[in-house]
Amino acid sequence: MAEPLGSLVRTHTCGALRPADVGTDVVLLGWVHRIRDLGGVTFIDVRDRHGISQVVVRENVALMAVAKRLRSEFVVGVSGHVQRRSADTVNPKLATGEVEVLAAEIRILNEAKTPPFQIAEDGPVSEDVRLRYRYLDLRRPRLQNNIGLRHRVSIAIRKYFDEQGFWEIETPILAKSTPEGARDFLVPSRVHPGEFYALPQSPQLFKQILMIAGTDRYFQIVRCFRDEDQRADRQLEFTQVDVEMSFAQPESIYNLIEPLMPRIFKEIGREVTLPIRRMSYADAIAKYGSDKPDLRCGMEIADLSDVFRDSEFRVFKQIVADGGVVRGFSVPGGNKYSRSQLDVLVDQAKQMGFTGLIWVRPGSPPLCSVKALSEAALRPALDRVKAATDDLLLMAAGPADNTSKLLGQLRLAVAAKENLLNPEAFEFLWVTDFPLLEYHEEDGRWYSMHHPFTSPKDEDVDKLETEPGAVRAKAYDLVLNGSEIGGGSIRIHDAALQSRIFTRLGISEEEAKLRFGFFLEALEYGTPPHGGIALGLDRIVAILAGESSIREVIAFPKTASAVDLMAGAPSPVDAKQLRELHLNLKTQKPN
RNA sequence: GGGGUCGUAGUUCAGUUGGCUAGAACGCUGCCCUGUCACGGCAGAGGCCGCGGGUUCGAGUCCCGUCGACCCCGCCA
Numbered sequence: 001m002a003e004p005l006g007s008l009v010r011t012h013t014c015g016a017l018r019p020a021d022v023g024t025d026v027v028l029l030g031w032v033h034r035i036r037d038l039g040g041v042t043f044i045d046v047r048d049r050h051g052i053s054q055v056v057v058r059e060n061v062a063l064m065a066v067a068k069r070l071r072s073e074f075v076v077g078v079s080g081h082v083q084r085r086s087a088d089t090v091n092p093k094l095a096t097g098e099v100e101v102l103a104a105e106i107r108i109l110n111e112a113k114t115p116p117f118q119i120a121e122d123g124p125v126s127e128d129v130r131l132r133y134r135y136l137d138l139r140r141p142r143l144q145n146n147i148g149l150r151h152r153v154s155i156a157i158r159k160y161f162d163e164q165g166f167w168e169i170e171t172p173i174l175a176k177s178t179p180e181g182a183r184d185f186l187v188p189s190r191v192h193p194g195e196f197y198a199l200p201q202s203p204q205l206f207k208q209i210l211m212i213a214g215t216d217r218y219f220q221i222v223r224c225f226r227d228e229d230q231r232a233d234r235q236l237e238f239t240q241v242d243v244e245m246s247f248a249q250p251e252s253i254y255n256l257i258e259p260l261m262p263r264i265f266k267e268i269g270r271e272v273t274l275p276i277r278r279m280s281y282a283d284a285i286a287k288y289g290s291d292k293p294d295l296r297c298g299m300e301i302a303d304l305s306d307v308f309r310d311s312e313f314r315v316f317k318q319i320v321a322d323g324g325v326v327r328g329f330s331v332p333g334g335n336k337y338s339r340s341q342l343d344v345l346v347d348q349a350k351q352m353g354f355t356g357l358i359w360v361r362p363g364s365p366p367l368c369s370v371k372a373l374s375e376a377a378l379r380p381a382l383d384r385v386k387a388a389t390d391d392l393l394l395m396a397a398g399p400a401d402n403t404s405k406l407l408g409q410l411r412l413a414v415a416a417k418e419n420l421l422n423p424e425a426f427e428f429l430w431v432t433d434f435p436l437l438e439y440h441e442e443d444g445r446w447y448s449m450h451h452p453f454t455s456p457k458d459e460d461v462d463k464l465e466t467e468p469g470a471v472r473a474k475a476y477d478l479v480l481n482g483s484e485i486g487g488g489s490i491r492i493h494d495a496a497l498q499s500r501i502f503t504r505l506g507i508s509e510e511e512a513k514l515r516f517g518f519f520l521e522a523l524e525y526g527t528p529p530h531g532g533i534a535l536g537l538d539r540i541v542a543i544l545a546g547e548s549s550i551r552e553v554i555a556f557p558k559t560a561s562a563v564d565l566m567a568g569a570p571s572p573v574d575a576k577q578l579r580e581l582h583l584n585l586k587t588q589k590p591n
Numbered sequence: 592g593g594g595g596u597c598g599u600a601g602u603u604c605a606g607u608u609g610g611c612u613a614g615a616a617c618g619c620u621g622c623c624c625u626g627u628c629a630c631g632g633c634a635g636a637g638g639c640c641g642c643g644g645g646u647u648c649g650a651g652u653c654c655c656g657u658c659g660a661c662c663c664c665g666c667c668a
Contacts, residue, residue, distance in 0.1 A: 040625030058625070072618090089626055097628085114619060117602050121617080121629080124603060128660045181668030201668080228667045229592095351594095353664090451668040549661090560661065 002110045005029075008077040015051020017096045021082045026101060028053055029109070031139070032074045033120050035067070042067045044106075046078060047120075049144060054091070054100040055080065066106045073112035073119060079105045127551075131565040134556055146553045150541045152267045154221055157241055157537075160260050166217040166243070171206035173199060173223070178515055180452060180505075182226035185236075193582040199225035202534060204451060205519050207244040208491055211530040212522050219243045221537065230560045232549040233483065233539055237558075243488070244532030250474055250490060253533050254278075254430060257478065257486070261428065268544050276428040276478075284431050285401065289408020291434070294482025295427035297420035299411050301329045301404060302385045304395065313372045315356075319397045326397040327407055328358075330385040331414055334392025335361050342369070348413065349396075354406050360393040412482065421481070423546060429479040433457070436473040437504070445506045450475045452501055454489040455531075461497070464504055474531065485540050488533025495523040 011026045033047035041058040044067065055078050057067045070076065080101040091097035117125040119139050130137040137143055158168065177184045177198035184198040200206075202224050210218045220242045227236065245252065254276070262272040277295070284293050287300050304326045308316040316326050337345070342359055346369070349357035361367040362382050365375040387393050394410065396403050415421050436456050437446040446468050448454060456464065460471040478486035492498045498520065502512040512520065538550035551557035558564050578585065 034628075034630095036627045036630050038625060038627060038630070039623070041627080042625095043627050043630085045628070052628095054628070056626085086626080089628085091628055093628080114601070118618065121602095123617080126598090126602085126660070129602080131660090178668090182666085204668090226667060229665085231667085232662070234667065448668050454668090559659090561659085563659095565660090 003107045005077065005109060006107070008079065008107060012053075013050035014046050014048040014053045015095055017053055017082060017099050017101070019084060019098050022084045022099055024082050025079065025104075026082055027077065027079045028055070028101060029077050030075070031112075031119075032070050032072055032076055034072070035070055037067070043100075044070060044076075044078075044103075045120075046076060051095055053096045054094070055103050055106075056100050057103050057106070060103075063103055063106060066108070067103075069108065070106075071112065071114070073115055074108055075110040075112070077105075077107040077109055078103055128559070128565060131551075131557070131559065134566045138555065143552070143555075146541070146545045146547065147555055149267060149545055150537075150553050153264055153541055153544065154537070156263050156267060157221065157260065160263050161217075161219040161243070164217065164256065166219045166245075167215060168220055169210060169215065169218055171200070171203040171220065171222065175200045175203075175206075178205070179507075180448065182228050185225045185227050188581040188583055190580050190582075201226050202240060203242055204453065205516070207242060207532060208453065208530065209519065209522050211244055211246045212525065212527045216246045218245070218532075230558070230562060232551075233542070235538070235550060235554065235557055236562055238550070239537040241486075241535040241537050242532070243534065244530060246528040246530045248490060248529070248531040250432065250476055250531070253476070253488060253490075253531060257533060257535075264540065265426070265544070270426065272426065272428070276430055278430040278432055280433040281431055281435065281472075282433065285404050285408075289404040289406070289411065290482070291431055292477065292479045292482055292484045293408075293429065293431075294412060294415070294421065295429055296422055296425050296481060297411070297415035299329045299331065299415065299420075300385075301327050301407050301411065303327050304381050304384055307380045307384065308377065308397075311377050312374060313370055313377070316397050324398050325400045325403055326395060327403050328381065328385055328393055328395030329407060329411055330382075330387040331392040331394060331418070332388075332420075333390050333418070334394075334414075335363075335390045337392060345394075345414075349406075349410055352406060352409055352413075354396055354410070355398065356396065357410070358395045360387075360395065362387050362389050362391060362393070425481070426543075427481055431477045431479055432475075433472045434475040434477070435469065436460070436471040436475075437468050439469060446504060448501075448505065449473065450487070450489050452505060452507075453491045453498070455492045455497075456501075464500060468504060476533075478533070478535070480540075480543060483539055483543060484536070485543070486533050486535040488531065490529070490531030493523065493527040493529045495520060495527075498523060 008027050008029065010029045012021070012028060014028055014030045017026065028046050030046040030048035033045035033052055036043040041056065042064065044055040044057065045052050046055055057063045078101060080103040082099050083102050085098060085100055115136050116129060116133055117136070119136060122141050138147065161168070174187060174197040177186065177196060182201050184201065187197040187199065189195045189197060203220065203222055207218055222240055222242050223237050224240050225237050228234070230236065245256065258274050258276055262274070265272045281291055284291055286303070287293070289301055305320050308326045309320050311317045320326060346357045359369050360378050360382060366378040366382060368378055381395070382393055385393055396407055435449050436454060438449050440447055450473060455474045457472045457474055463471050474490035476488060477484050492501065499509065499512070538553055541553040542550045545553055547553060556564065556566065563569070
């Protein structure tokens with residue numbers, strides 16, 4: 001039976017009481033965290049977002065009866081007198097632990113069912129249960145901390161961009177579907193039968209148009225939508241820190257974003273050393289087999305092709321002769337692996353897609369899984385990867401990009417197994433000079449690697465028609481600990497060049513007009529050179545919070561199968577709604 | 592679309608080669624307890640072993656299918 005709030009007015013939050021408050025009368029409002037009933041005296045921990053205060057009930061028969069009715073997670077109002085705890089009963093674990101409230105009145109504002117999991121304990125609970133009762137999970141310390149951190153990071157970001165003269169401007173959520181890129185979420189128009197809005201994959205064109213509009217400096221903390229399969233670091237809807245500035249070079253963007261990182265990391269009390277390292281895309285692929293290398297674990301991949309060009313091992317020799325590569329890296333301390341552990345590693349590699357993984361143990365003579373390889377061939381390879389005596393060389397051969405990619409995956413697997421990825425370390429990296437285009441075998445055409453509005457590097461523009469794959473873009477990613485936390489580019493501001501790119505992408509003039517006509521037209525009205533970046537807020541906060549999934553930093557996330565387990569979305573809709581939207585369903589799911 | 596891990600009291604888990612009348616901890620309910628703070632003590636309730644089928648004298652355990660959560664590949668301009 002719930003009682004009204006009535007005259008109870010909160011005087012303090014549950015985390016606020018201090019010895020200075022001793023002797024005053026206070027009112028606390030919050031949830032029953034824990035009850036310790038000792039018979040003649042009862043302690044009630046009352047909790048809110050700000051902390052926990054101990055309430056004491058004693059020598060008051062009526063109050064004892066109320067206390068008896070209390071259960072976990074009841075909402076209560078307590079009025080009482082703040083008293084100092086005796087020295088031997090101080091609780092140093094609580095900020096409020098030097099005082100307690102001697103209750104004069106306890107009002108049960110609302111009762112609560114027994115929760116499906118304990119709120120007062122941060123113990124493990126399966127994720128589907130947590131998601132179904134998200135409002136309860138959000139009461140627990142883990143998510144309270146994460147959501148609070150996210151708030152502070154957002155504020156720090158807004159403050160920084162404001163200081164730098166940026167305007168936060170809202171762009172439409174009901175936008176126009178554009179081809180290329182991720183699958184769109186479509187919203188049917190009631191007023192225009194058969195026509196659809198699309199939820200933005202990013203406000204890309206709007207922010208560019210804002211540059212044309214003379215906004216000069218724009219940012220927005222904005223929700224973006226992509227209808228693709230989920231991952232630990234990908235949700236259907238996610239939040240970008242979207243940034244665009246006029247008259248920008250890549251250097252301007254680096255100079256803008258780098259000082260922001262220390263500001264963000266200050267929220268977890270960590271410092272960031274600037275400037276941030278840079279590495280070209282080509283180097284990243286060659287040395288780390290990834291366009292988002294994790295630099296916490298060393299193990300740089302080296303090219304060994306020349307070492308084995310004239311090798312007695314025919315497989316290597318043949319692959320190199322056919323234009324392939326032999327590459328490998330050294331595992332620190334890897335010589336400790338037993339033969340059976342090495343067999344397991346080779347098996348794992350095969351599951352990852354390696355045709356073969358070859359290991360070499362340094363020593364005199366070195367020991368190699370391929371007996372045909374002599375010391376004379378192995379010695380230079382070991383030297384090249386700087387393998388010490390207790391290290392282990394892992395090698396693979398094949399086409400350059402694929403070999404590097406596989407070695408890159410193996411490198412991360414080994415790093416994880418060997419605990420080389422220090423969670424306390426933060427290694428930032430700019431990856432630069434991405435290819436502008438990539439070729440897709442399936443439909444035999446070129447696609448933009450970033451997006452179709454990305455500017456090629458000035459010196460590569462001439463190769464657009466002759467050697468499209470060699471054209472580098474003014475595009476860059478910001479990488480942190482092997483995670484892509486941002487990406488951007490300098491855009492094309494010249495309508496003629498933009499048309500040339502569309503042609504290159506196989507988009508006809510007619511088609512381009514249909515899809516981007518408004519934008520192409522705008523480009524012709526005095527577009528300043530401009531560029532920008534978008535930072536992945538969810539990923540950044542997850543890294544700050546030490547979480548491996550962005551679901552832990554999103555208040556109401558969806559499952560891997562794109563379902564909101566709490567609200568039950570998606571769900572069927574009324575026939576009337578469908579009619580109004582001029583939609584007929586091919587399949588009907590029973591409600 | 593493909594591969595993998597998991598699914599047993601409210602929760603987290605254990606459950607041997609198929610023998611189960613399915614256990615533990617926490618939580619929950621009742622009683623006792625005047626300084627606890629993860630209070631303590633005593634007693635108790637609580638299970639379609641995800642679901643469906645099969646093998647077997649017998650299935651929580653083995654097989655097939657299916658559903659769900661999670662991880663990875665594809666996908667994510």
